[in-house]
Amino acid sequence: MAHMAYTTPPAPTVGFDLDMTLIDSRPGIHACYLALSERTGTHIDADLAITRLGPPLAEELINWFPQEQLAEMADLYRSMYPSIAIAATPAMAGAREAVAAVQAAGGRAIAVTAKYEPNAKLHLEHLGIHPDEVVGDLWAEQKAEALREHGAGIYVGDHIGDVRGARKADALSVAVATGPCSADELSAAGADVVLADLTEFPGWLAHYRPARA
Structure with a gap:
């Protein structure tokens, strides 16, 4: 057989x-956007931003900053991120x-x-x-x-x-x-x-x- x-x-x-x-990642990103808003004096609706997570950072930042500032703002956000977002997530x-x-x-x-x-x-x-x-x-x-x-x-x-x-x-x-x-x-x-x-x-x-x- x-x-x-x-x-x-x-x-x-x-x-x-x-x-x-x-x-x-919502609580950490929310806190980081609030901190970026405070640091730059630019209004960012963090509540809205965390409803559309997934796409790259620049696709969200373009809603709040002019094109020529995007690279600088992305760098600033990423530099602030570890101390603000990691523990909160x-x-x-x-x-x-x-x-x-x-x-x-x-x-x-x-x-x-x-x-x-x-x-x-x-x-x-x-x-x-x-x-x-x-x-x-x-x-x-x-x-x-x-x-x-x-x-x-x-x-x-x-x-x-x-x-x-x-x-x-x-x-x-x-x-x-x-x-x-x-x-x-x-x-x-x-x-x-x-x-x-x-x-x-x-x-x-x-x-x-x-x-x-």
Whole structure:
């Protein structure tokens, strides 16, 4: 009788977005915008700004500063950020467990974010979340560069920009409805899987891998 060979699917490399996927960056960013407003004497509606997190910093700053000041204001914001935003920023529910689930399965977890890379690393170190790699300064389709480079077959994010990045990298798009985009918007943008939040991710991953065998 022929012996059936059962092969375990290869452990995946999974990319994760940072803001509103792994970390709830709203309180820290809110505080940093208020401090920037005070420092520059320019009105910034921090309450409004934190409702549209995801895109690069310059796309928010252009609402409050003239084009010729953007580079200077971005540098000032980033320099103020570590002392103001890191301690104020909690992990999203299930974030540590989601990264750990990938690593426990023998896979690699990478954070790919539009955030300034040194500040992204500070957040993860502060919260005790330990992905295998952190790649910053990439937004939407640009994220595909890092996903391809690291061989990520899955990308987890909260924004339609993350869905676009996953699709460009030919990675499975797993979306969490914890950021500015609703589950319906994420589905409409082409997400393959939509979860309420990262607490659902380890269970999804456990079922996804045997299904791939």
